[in-house]
Amino acid sequence: MLDAHRRKLKFRAWRRGFREMDLLMGTFADAHLEGMSEDDLSQFERLLAAPDWDVFAWLVGQKPIPDEFKSALLDRLMTFRYEAQAG
Numbered sequence: 863m864l865d866a867h868r869r870k871l872k873f874r875a876w877r878r879g880f881r882e883m884d885l886l887m888g889t890f891a892d893a894h895l896e897g898m899s900e901d902d903l904s905q906f907e908r909l910l911a912a913p914d915w916d917v918f919a920w921l922v923g924q925k926p927i928p929d930e931f932k933s934a935l936l937d938r939l940m941t942f943r944y945e946a947q948a949g
Contacts, residue, residue, distance in 0.1 A: 868895050879914035905935040
């Protein structure tokens with residue numbers, strides 16, 4: 863069972879600015895939120911606070927990822943995105 867903080871992050875992940883981001887962030891949250899460390903949760907929360915179009919552009923390679931957003935969590939999200947497309 864998810865604690866209150868994780869439930870709020872999951873809610874936010876499923877309610878982004880457009881459907882593609884809802885699906886990407888929401889399914890990632892469904893799959894990984896429960897096992898995230900506190901550092902991962904902070905990084906995920908930062909991503910959720912960033913403008914959707916920026917995050918989407920990073921994930922599809924249209925824009926370089928700013929150094930302050932580079933993280934192992936974002937690497938996992940990018941891998942998750944590519945695995946979802948392959949499946």
